[in-house]
Amino acid sequence: MAEITPEEHYITDEPYYEAGGSEIEIFEAAWRNRLPLLLKGPTGCGKTRFMEYMAWRLQRPLITVSCHDDLTASDLVGRYLVKGGETVWVDGPLARAVRAGAICYLDEIVEARKDTMVVIHPLADDRRVLPMEKLGTLLQAGPEFCLAVSYNPGYQSVIKDLKQSTRQRFVALEFDYPGAELEARIVATEAGVDVAVAQTLVKFAHMTRNLKGNGLEEGASTRLLVHAGKLIASGVPAVTACASAIAQALTDDPEMLTAINELSASLF
Amino acid sequence: MLTPDDITARLDEYLETEFSFIRSDELALLLLVLAPAEQAFVLDWTRRIASTNTEIAHQFARRAPQALAVQEPRVIEAWALHAMDVYDRAGLRPALEVIHDVEQFVQRSHERSAGALFDEVSGVLLHFVHGLAGRPLKLALDDSAWTDSETLFLPALLARLPTVEENFRLYKTLVVMQWAQIHYGTLRAAVGTDFSVWPDPVRALHLFTTLETVRLEACISRELPGLGRELQQIRLRLGAATLPQSWQAVLPQLQSVTACAADSLTLLPKIYDTESPPLPGYQCELNLAAVTACMQARIKREKMLFRVRLAQWLEEQRQMPAVREGAAPRAAAQPVPDTQQPEGQHFELTLNDVPLSPPETLTRLITSIVLDLGEIPDEYLVPAGPGEYDPALFTEQTPDPDAMWQGTYHEIGATYYNEWDHGRQHYRKNWCVMREKDVAPVYDDFIATSLARYSGLVAHLRRSFEAMRDEERMLKRQAWGDGVDIDALVEALADARDGSEMSDRLFTRLHRVERDIAVAFMVDMSGSTRGWVNDAERESLLLLCEALEALGDRYAIYGFSGITRKRCELYRIKRFDEQYGSEVRARISGIRPQDYTRMGFAIRHLTHLLNETEARTRLLITLSDGKPDDYSDYRGVYGIEDTRRALIEARRSGIHPFCITIDEHGAEYLPHMYGPVNYAVVSEVRQLPFRVADIYRRLTT
Numbered sequence: 002m003a004e005i006t007p008e009e010h011y012i013t014d015e016p017y018y019e020a021g022g023s024e025i026e027i028f029e030a031a032w033r034n035r036l037p038l039l040l041k042g043p044t045g046c047g048k049t050r051f052m053e054y055m056a057w058r059l060q061r062p063l064i065t066v067s068c069h070d071d072l073t074a075s076d077l078v079g080r081y082l083v084k085g086g087e088t089v090w091v092d093g094p095l096a097r098a099v100r101a102g103a104i105c106y107l108d109e110i111v112e113a114r115k116d117t118m119v120v121i122h123p124l125a126d127d128r129r130v131l132p133m134e135k136l137g138t139l140l141q142a143g144p145e146f147c148l149a150v151s152y153n154p155g156y157q158s159v160i161k162d163l164k165q166s167t168r169q170r171f172v173a174l175e176f177d178y179p180g181a182e183l184e185a186r187i188v189a190t191e192a193g194v195d196v197a198v199a200q201t202l203v204k205f206a207h208m209t210r211n212l213k214g215n216g217l218e219e220g221a222s223t224r225l226l227v228h229a230g231k232l233i234a235s236g237v238p239a240v241t242a243c244a245s246a247i248a249q250a251l252t253d254d255p256e257m258l259t260a261i262n263e264l265s266a267s268l269f
Numbered sequence: 270m271l272t273p274d275d276i277t278a279r280l281d282e283y284l285e286t287e288f289s290f291i292r293s294d295e296l297a298l299l300l301l302v303l304a305p306a307e308q309a310f311v312l313d314w315t316r317r318i319a320s321t322n323t324e325i326a327h328q329f330a331r332r333a334p335q336a337l338a339v340q341e342p343r344v345i346e347a348w349a350l351h352a353m354d355v356y357d358r359a360g361l362r363p364a365l366e367v368i369h370d371v372e373q374f375v376q377r378s379h380e381r382s383a384g385a386l387f388d389e390v391s392g393v394l395l396h397f398v399h400g401l402a403g404r405p406l407k408l409a410l411d412d413s414a415w416t417d418s419e420t421l422f423l424p425a426l427l428a429r430l431p432t433v434e435e436n437f438r439l440y441k442t443l444v445v446m447q448w449a450q451i452h453y454g455t456l457r458a459a460v461g462t463d464f465s466v467w468p469d470p471v472r473a474l475h476l477f478t479t480l481e482t483v484r485l486e487a488c489i490s491r492e493l494p495g496l497g498r499e500l501q502q503i504r505l506r507l508g509a510a511t512l513p514q515s516w517q518a519v520l521p522q523l524q525s526v527t528a529c530a531a532d533s534l535t536l537l538p539k540i541y542d543t544e545s546p547p548l549p550g551y552q553c554e555l556n557l558a559a560v561t562a563c564m565q566a567r568i569k570r571e572k573m574l575f576r577v578r579l580a581q582w583l584e585e586q587r588q589m590p591a592v593r594e595g596a597a598p599r600a601a602a603q604p605v606p607d608t609q610q611p612e613g614q615h616f617e618l619t620l621n622d623v624p625l626s627p628p629e630t631l632t633r634l635i636t637s638i639v640l641d642l643g644e645i646p647d648e649y650l651v652p653a654g655p656g657e658y659d660p661a662l663f664t665e666q667t668p669d670p671d672a673m674w675q676g677t678y679h680e681i682g683a684t685y686y687n688e689w690d691h692g693r694q695h696y697r698k699n700w701c702v703m704r705e706k707d708v709a710p711v712y713d714d715f716i717a718t719s720l721a722r723y724s725g726l727v728a729h730l731r732r733s734f735e736a737m738r739d740e741e742r743m744l745k746r747q748a749w750g751d752g753v754d755i756d757a758l759v760e761a762l763a764d765a766r767d768g769s770e771m772s773d774r775l776f777t778r779l780h781r782v783e784r785d786i787a788v789a790f791m792v793d794m795s796g797s798t799r800g801w802v803n804d805a806e807r808e809s810l811l812l813l814c815e816a817l818e819a820l821g822d823r824y825a826i827y828g829f830s831g832i833t834r835k836r837c838e839l840y841r842i843k844r845f846d847e848q849y850g851s852e853v854r855a856r857i858s859g860i861r862p863q864d865y866t867r868m869g870f871a872i873r874h875l876t877h878l879l880n881e882t883e884a885r886t887r888l889l890i891t892l893s894d895g896k897p898d899d900y901s902d903y904r905g906v907y908g909i910e911d912t913r914r915a916l917i918e919a920r921r922s923g924i925h926p927f928c929i930t931i932d933e934h935g936a937e938y939l940p941h942m943y944g945p946v947n948y949a950v951v952s953e954v955r956q957l958p959f960r961v962a963d964i965y966r967r968l969t970t
């Protein structure tokens with residue numbers, strides 16, 4: 002397996018972010034009070050973009066780790082490697098974030114292995130320390146460090162639910178798909194299509210969201226709308242763009258695919 | 270080349286002529302003029318049909334030679350199969366009608382080949398109409414297309430247009446028009462109007478519907494332009510004529526953005542006495558009595574549901590700090606402008622004037638209530654007091670399958686499965702009526718006694734199954750990892766001393782091998798398991814559960830039994846998503862022998878359940894005491910072949926079937942059904958509890 006290389010950077014240009022509520026103010030207040038944050042919401046509704054925006058706004062570097070089921074505590078904290086006959090310690094992304102006073106964003110936290118909680122819990126309560134077991138030390142987080150995790154409560158798996166003991170350490174921000182007008186503005190801006198096309202795409206998204214629980218696990222996210230919009234902006238016919246960028250991403254079921262394509266054909 | 274005697278002899282055999290008045294020698298003469306291949310064809314189908322019914326086979330043999338002269342063999346095949354399907358569904362007389370009239374069958378089959386069938390399109394259409402929003406609607410069959418405001422009724426076959434594709438579009442159009450009647454307020458306006466004040470109320474209602482069709486077309490073209498174009502095309506394909514002058518005059522008002530159902534009512538007097546317009550071919554007439562009944566029942570139900578859910582929601586909100594401080598929570602429904610809605614607004618719930626997003630059940634109710642009433646009336650916003658409604662009315666309940674059987678034969682809540690008819694070499698459609706039931710839990714001392722008796726074995730199984738859990742395999746010589754690989758390190762140090770380059774692959778790392786298995790156990794609950802077989806089965810299941818709990822594989826246990834195809838029963842002992850606990854144990858204890866061993870439906874249903882479960886490996890393990898067997902029709906080859914077919918279907922969908930049996934003769938028929946290695950015979954019933962878990966372990970490692 003390859004070395005984990007989280008994206009780490011200072012964000013110099015203001016990311017485009019449309020606030021849906023008071024999430025910016027709450028995030029700032031939590032950060033000033035050194036409280037960790039939990040971003041709840043379905044995939045593709047703007048959580049990552051929000052983190053980029055906040056990193057820019059607070060002038061902190063952002064380190065993002067996408068969690069997966071092989072991610073261990075060592076992957077986050079760091080490990081010894083041997084280089085040219087010498088053992089060298091290499092910090093994991095979480096340790097680097099603590100040292101740099103960065104914002105560390107652990108995306109889809111429930112996907113990670115259970116043992117990662119051992120290092121996350123002490124960082125998330127008022128001790129704010131990262132235990133570095135291999136080094137036998139505790140790394141104290143400075144006032145600027147910020148831990149944020151995301152979680153999609155839509156998955157109805159018992160195994161993938163967040164434990165109360167974890168959940169209760171975080172200030173929760175609830176994300177959802179933006180309201181119709183706002184979402185159309187986001188799609189128009191991000192994909193470079195005109196507002197009328199964006200509005201139709203949003204209408205289509207609402208149709209697929211009506212199917213949630215009626216044959217679809219999730220409806221189309223804002224991200225998928227942006228994808229379809231980009232295809233349309235490069236000249237792909239709208240119905241084809243919806244079929245490839247949205248319908249195929251949502252389901253493999255042939256009847257459902259036909260139905261979704263009929264729905265997009267109804268709109269354009 | 271067959272002689273007349275050969276043919277007669279075969280017909281005698283197939284048609285069992287010795288018990289009938291059939292003159293097989295006369296029939297043989299009819300076949301004699303055919304070419305040898307055609308003779309073989311007719312005889313083969315006569316035999317296959319005879320396995321269903323000899324009289325149909327007889328009539329087939331009588332007509333097939335002539336029919337073959339003018340029809341392709343595949344048409345004849347379809348004709349024969351159709352007759353058998355009709356027989357399955359409706360009995361002998363209608364089936365004979367099919368056989369008697371091959372010409373009509375040919376014409377109908379032309380319709381069928383160009384027509385769209387409800388059965389084939391309803392899956393797509395149901396998703397489609399759910400996507401369109403509003404109240405979740407159902408689809409059902411009827412002779413014409415109409416809606417009662419909850420169910421959209423559609424004909425079984427549409428063949429008005431030349432191709433399947435166009436006929437599908439026509440179906441879609443009918444669905445859209447009915448949806449629009451609900452969505453854009455046609456039904457609400459119609460129910461609130463007294464049409465009996467007109468000299469001819471039927472005509473008045475029909476004209477109102479026609480005006481509405483015009484208005485709805487305009488609404489659809491505005492909101493769903495793609496569909497609007499399709500309506501246009503379908504209208505042309507169906508040969509639309511232009512509207513008379515009197516109607517042309519009212520079009521602008523009906524088609525304006527602000528038009529609503531009230532406009533149609535206002536315009537009704539203007540056109541009532543004028544020439545009737547041609548209809549667009551997809552107009553869905555209104556059945557006011559049915560709509561009124563359906564609506565009234567729903568309004569009553571939803572008012573109750575809304576007030577009950579509102580009370581629950583307010584109770585939850587009371588816990589929230591923002592609400593706790595202020596006065597008692599007071600709910601209101603505020604209209605909010607919304608261009609996406611037909612009425613230009615939607616309703617938002619506020620709590621002490623703060624808008625809040627209520628749970629989905631409430632949002633759905635609001636949508637449905639506003640469709641019926643156009644608003645949320647004030648009296649709805651009074652939360653239901655404790656005891657105001659009988660809780661039985663609002664707790665969702667699945668109807669009791671046992672109750673359904675009392676009285677006449679009903680098929681509510683049942684699932685249908687095809688069954689393979691070996692004689693016919695074809696499926697019988699929707700032949701088995703399957704129901705899931707719960708095994709009634711029995712809290713006796715069976716569990717305690719058995720656990721005590723097998724305490725040694727249980728401990729052993731737990732240990733050995735625990736060891737099979739998601740294995741952590743140690744990977745060596747890794748570039749990074751949590752442990753040091755001593756062997757590699759020693760080598761590397763030696764290399765370094767020699768002056769050669771030192772490897773950096775010096776670590777060990779644990780790699781998890783996930784099992785990711787789902788298994789369904791299908792347990793024979795037929796009458797033949799009475800006595801100690803039943804005891805052994807129950808003990809085996811108990812031990813198995815104890816072992817599987819240590820292992821962590823997803824598992825479900827269902828018992829199967831039934832009498833005849835109309836009573837195929839699967840008894841839930843443990844569902845996939847259910848915890849193993851005292852309830853499941855009590856159900857294991859409560860397993861009692863029931864009726865016969867019809868197996869195909871059980872395999873098919875568990876295949877379906879397994880495929881809905883996420884896992885990399887899916888297993889279906891049958892625990893049985895013998896061959897498939899049911900009252901009369903499932904004996905012998907028929908049952909074995911259907912079971913085999915169901916297993917083939919399971920395997921095709923990626924499931925691994927396996928059978929554990931106590932039938933010593935199992936080796937004679939199990940290889941044919943399960944394949945040469947996919948079964949195990951446990952010849953001693955007493956051994957069953959020891960062997961089942963053991964076999965499972967071997968299967969999955």
Ligand SMILES: Nc1ncnc2c1ncn2[C@@H]1O[C@H](COP(=O)(O)OP(=O)(O)O)[C@@H](O)[C@H]1O
Nearest residue numbers: 017018019044045046047048049050191223224
């Ligand atoms: N509020 C928003 N402001 C700007 N862009 C957004 C917003 N919400 C969603 N997007 C668009 O949707 C895309 C997917 O959002 P992302 O943040 O990656 O979702 P998530 O992290 O929740 O899965 C973004 O790349 C962006 O184009």
Ligand SMILES: [Mg+2]
Nearest residue numbers: 795797866895
């Ligand atoms: Mg039996």
